[in-house]
Amino acid sequence: MRFLPVSLTVLLVELTDLDETLALFASLEADPVEGIEDMVPAARTLMIRFRPDRLSAEGLAATIAERDLSARIAPSDVLVEIPVQYDGEDLDDVASLTGLSVEEVIRRHTESTFTVAFCGFAPGFGYLVGGDPALQVPRRQSPRTKIPAGSVALAGAFSGVYPQNSPGGWQIIGTTPVKMWDLSRDPPALFQPGYRVRFVDLAHRTTAATVTPSAANTQHAAKEMDDAVSITVLAAPMPALFQDLGRFGQTGQGVSASGALDQGAFKAANRAVGNPVSTPALEIALGGFSFEVSGRAVMALTGAPCPITIRDARGREIKAETYRPISLEAGDVVTLGFAPKGARSYLAFRGGLEVKPVLGSASTDTLAVVGPEPVAIGAKLRIAGGQGLSPVSLDERPAFDCPKPNEVVSLDVIMGPRSDWFTDLGLATLSAQLYTVTPQSNRVGIRIQGPKPLERKDKAELPSEGTATGAIQVPHSGQPVLFLADHPLTGGYPVIGTVAEYHLDLAGQIPVNAKIQFRPVTAFAEITPAKG
Numbered sequence: 001m002r003f004l005p006v007s008l009t010v011l012l013v014e015l016t017d018l019d020e021t022l023a024l025f026a027s028l029e030a031d032p033v034e035g036i037e038d039m040v041p042a043a044r045t046l047m048i049r050f051r052p053d054r055l056s057a058e059g060l061a062a063t064i065a066e067r068d069l070s071a072r073i074a075p076s077d078v079l080v081e082i083p084v085q086y087d088g089e090d091l092d093d094v095a096s097l098t099g100l101s102v103e104e105v106i107r108r109h110t111e112s113t114f115t116v117a118f119c120g121f122a123p124g125f126g127y128l129v130g131g132d133p134a135l136q137v138p139r140r141q142s143p144r145t146k147i148p149a150g151s152v153a154l155a156g157a158f159s160g161v162y163p164q165n166s167p168g169g170w171q172i173i174g175t176t177p178v179k180m181w182d183l184s185r186d187p188p189a190l191f192q193p194g195y196r197v198r199f200v201d202l203a204h205r206t207t208a209a210t211v212t213p214s215a216a217n218t219q220h221a222a223k224e225m226d227d228a229v230s231i232t233v234l235a236a237p238m239p240a241l242f243q244d245l246g247r248f249g250q251t252g253q254g255v256s257a258s259g260a261l262d263q264g265a266f267k268a269a270n271r272a273v274g275n276p277v278s279t280p281a282l283e284i285a286l287g288g289f290s291f292e293v294s295g296r297a298v299m300a301l302t303g304a305p306c307p308i309t310i311r312d313a314r315g316r317e318i319k320a321e322t323y324r325p326i327s328l329e330a331g332d333v334v335t336l337g338f339a340p341k342g343a344r345s346y347l348a349f350r351g352g353l354e355v356k357p358v359l360g361s362a363s364t365d366t367l368a369v370v371g372p373e374p375v376a377i378g379a380k381l382r383i384a385g386g387q388g389l390s391p392v393s394l395d396e397r398p399a400f401d402c403p404k405p406n407e408v409v410s411l412d413v414i415m416g417p418r419s420d421w422f423t424d425l426g427l428a429t430l431s432a433q434l435y436t437v438t439p440q441s442n443r444v445g446i447r448i449q450g451p452k453p454l455e456r457k458d459k460a461e462l463p464s465e466g467t468a469t470g471a472i473q474v475p476h477s478g479q480p481v482l483f484l485a486d487h488p489l490t491g492g493y494p495v496i497g498t499v500a501e502y503h504l505d506l507a508g509q510i511p512v513n514a515k516i517q518f519r520p521v522t523a524f525a526e527i528t529p530a531k532g
Contacts, residue, residue, distance in 0.1 A: 304342025453478020
């Protein structure tokens with residue numbers, strides 16, 4: 001058992017195999033350790049987020065080291081059958097890699113009884129184990145940028161079904177019409193840890209498989225707007241997103257926390273209008289957003305400093321300041337200019353905007369496609385009455401100056417958990433050069449380009465393991481990706497280091513063409529369990 005640092009509040013427990021991982025996970029669920037906030041099991045690791053005010057990483061490691069890992073998890077009584085059309089693009093390649101015929105690959109796949117070991121990568125994506133060992137094949141050397149939803153695939157000792165269109169490097173052997181993720185179900189993920197799964201060849205079925213239409217697609221009833229105050233969106237160059245502090249407790253279904261990228265600015269917007277700090281608000285990228293208000297309201301804008309113009313019903317225009325409560329009257333049209341620095345602004349209204357939570361949160365997760373719909377031109381949003389309101393705040397200030405394009409931003413980095421996968425030159429390169437933020441960046445992650453790739457010791461494959469917000473993941477290209485709030489729960493590329501939590505808000509405000517300087521504040525070393 002190894003204990004590896006991820007960040008100041010996260011560590012990774014590396015175990016011998018999946019059985020030990022699941023045994024430790026079950027042990028910590030049955031007999032929790034006070035201070036553990038979340039756990040993400042993977043192929044042979046357990047990622048644990050903890051509260052440093054309750055326990056230290058060394059103390060947590062000592063507690064975990066005493067756990068019994070000999071117990072094995074009893075399989076669930078639930079058996080899920082998945083009909084498959086074995087027509088995958090990689091079916092012939094899998095046959096070649098295994099030395100089997102296509103027919104034999106299909107037979108061995110359908111005669112296996114799998115177990116859902118854990119969920120990750122995307123909501124509803126279950127990692128299935130227990131298949132025929134002859135079907136173990138490596139990931140594709142060059143991942144696809146888009147794999148269709150319903151693709152049945154293999155990688156290493158795992159089988160799985162892609163729940164939505166997404167990039168991926170698994171070997172596709174077939175497709176299924178069954179929805180893996182459906183918010184009209186409870187729980188939405190068809191695969192739950194412990195469930196048993198069998199695949200059925202549609203070519204040998206006498207009747208075609210039937211799939212029940214999602215109730216979510218058939219029960220969209222338009223909600224009547226009453227006389228309450230509302231805003232109507234007049235311009236949204238990039239649709240705004242509802243965000244709050246995040247969606248927690250859903251990692252078992254493969255759903256990450258998401259949430260506002262600049263949580264300090266998000267909370268400041270709510271404080272400015274007197275809301276509880278967790279009240280949902282709109283996250284606006286780069287500005288250009290405009291809306292008309294139907295009645296009296298109070299708003300505030302924080303984060304990236306967009307110029308604010310208000311035109312009243314008589315056509316008069318005034319300018320307003322960010323980080324201040326702003327009083328609005330019926331017929332006022334508010335227009336946000338484009339932010340000269342920063343990347344995201346937060347728009348809050350006193351009382352909050354009415355929005356239906358999804359899985360307990362109003363955050364819109366752009367990778368998982370979970371949460372409220374993006375707010376585009378023509379949207380009409382009602383301002384709620386609000387509960388627990390406080391006086392407006394006149395004392396809000398930005399926590400930092402938002403970075404500008406071409407400006408250098410320094411981010412502190414905790415080295416690990418896979419720093420030892422890189423050469424001394426690769427480790428030195430991480431902090432020795434500047435990285436340029438590319439236009440391919442989004443809420444999932446910041447894609448950056450450096451003059452030199454980060455050199456690895458070899459091309460070994462890393463079994464999928466949990467990833468934290470702020471993780472600096474390094475694919476085979478050697479050009480890192482800095483994960484933000486909508487990142488996948490698990491990943492298959494080594495993480496050389498993780499941006500310290502206190503710099504995550506700053507990372508969420510870095511615009512395209514800015515430069516990033518990584519500044520390691522720790523040297524990589526395994527965590528030594530504390531001695532009693």
